[in-house]
Amino acid sequence: MPARIPNAGLSRRDLLKRTGGLAALAAFTAACGSNTGRPAGTGGDGGGSKATLSQWYHQYGEAGTKEAALKYAKGYGDATVGVQWVPGDYGAKLASGLLSSNGPDVFESQLNVAMVKSNQVVPLDDILGDVKDDFNPNDLKTNTIDGKLYGIKMIDDPQVFYYRKSLFDQAGIKPPETVDDLIAAARELTTDKVKGIFVGNDGGSIIGGPALWSSGGAYLTDDNLPGFANPRAAQAFGKLHELFASKSVLLGAPADWWGPGAFVQGLAAIQWTGLWAMPAIQKALGDDFGVFAYPKLDAQGKQALPSGGWTQFVSAKSANIEAAKKFVKWLWVDNTEFQEDWNLNYGFHIPPRKSLAAKATKLQSGTAAEVVKLNQDFGVVDRPAWTPKMGTGFTDLLTNVIRKGADPAAEITKLDKTVNTELARLFG
Known part of the structure; x- marks a missing residue:
């Protein structure tokens, strides 16, 4: 169930950062036709009958997720809810669907300020009521713009490095404390049969965000200014190229970073993926694995990891906004x-509700509990002011630096221009 984080790279989460609005409309129409997820032959208020709603999900990889979503929709009695399970480029299809009333009434995504500025979503403050204080404050913060809450968090999804304890023990290696330690460990663990590390099939852009944070930087500062235009960020991005150039990075894995396949099949000694993958890893490897956050850049840096996830929204284009809000309240509140x-x-996944997280026994021991603690200590949440265009620019920076060896400082200058132009457009 990845997100997940607004990291660069082609994660399912980041596809949302690369959407093109009207430019994607033709692709959306070809892929989905008139199938909005609403039950056939129904729509609108039905002349006094129950409202019909379309709820969109991206295609989760975990077994049973689609069946669960269908079960939830069927269990709701106040509206007829059709589930649209969207394969492929969910971000592009969603961006197009939100342009018209033929799109979803209720959908999952991650908030950015452009969604609010273009009136794609409606505020949901009124559906939380007395339970607002039971939600993780960060989950409220990342879905709030100008004092209004636009989304209800469904799941919290931290991402970490998983490592094979047995391979570390054989090599006499401890979990890395700095990025240089990570690069050295990846080299040491690489053999003719196993690569040292897997960070996605594009060579590592998924860890671009954590690399930036480990230097003390940010996508944006608290007052919405670029937080990456400095020498330490350039150094952090340069380390990603150093890792890629070390010949210890697995490329061309059967499944990308969001699935644990490369790790459990023994193709890499270290892999970046999410908490969501832990049950499959436990089943395959028993207790022969551990976890650690992205290491600090240096003694002045800090560990870091994205605390992402998925959030439920109500489309402003819905013909049944109040009915959609009522459904979201029923299911996610x-x-x-x-x-x-x-x-x-x-x-x-970590439940966004504090009361549910407190009794989630599956997350209260072993490596799952370690990830929860790392998320509490070092997790970084999304900033809604970071828009898809900014995310695309960040992806371009990482691609040019990691794979092509471009000068990080020069790439930062280009990204800084893009981000400042976007900020001026949004905020004046």
Whole structure:
């Protein structure tokens, strides 16, 4: 169930950063036709009958997720809810679907300020009521713009490095404390049969965000200014190229970083992926694995990891906004049984509700508990002011630096221009 983080790279999460609005409309129409997810032959208010709603999900990889989503929709009695399970480029299809009333009524995504500025989503403050204080404050913060809450967090998804304990022990290596330690460990663990590390099939752009944070930088500062235009960020990006150039990075894995296949099949000694993958890793490897956050850049840096996830929104284009809000409240505010099921029975996710997280026994021991603690100590949440265009620019920076060896400082200058132009457009 990855997100996940606004990291660069072609994660399912980051596809949302690369959407093209009207430019993607033709692709959306070809892929989905008139299938909005609403039950056939129904729509609107139905002349006094129950409202019909379309709920969109990206295609989760964990077994049982689609069946669970269908079960939740079927269990709702106040509207007829059709589930649209969207394969492929969910971000592009969603961007197009939100342009018209033929898109979703309810959908999952991650908030950015452009969605609010273009009136794609509606505020949801009124559906939280007395349980607002039970939600993780960071999950409220990342979905709030100008004091209004636009989304209800469904799952919290931290990402970390997984490593094979047995291979580390054989090589006499400890979990890395700095990025230089990580590069050295990847080299040491690389053999003719096993690569030292897997950070995605593009060579590592998924860890671009953590690399920046490990230097003390940020996508944006608290007052929405670029937080990456400095020499330490350039140094952090340069380390990603150094890792790529070390010949210890696995490329061309059968599945990308969001699935644990490369790790459990023994193709790499270290892999970056999410908490959601832990049950599959436990099943394959028993206790022969550990976890660590992205290491600090140096003694002045800090460990880091993205604390991403998915959030439920109501489309401003919906013909049944109030009915859609009522459904979201039923499923993601009131129905704690389904919330627990979604977070803990299809991969591991941290429930956004503090009361549910407190009794999530599957996350309270072993390596799962370690990830939860790392997320508490070092997790970085999304900033809604970071827009898709900014994300595309960041991806371009990482591609040029990591794979092509471009000068990080020069690439930062280009990104700084893009980001400042976007900020001026949005905020004046």
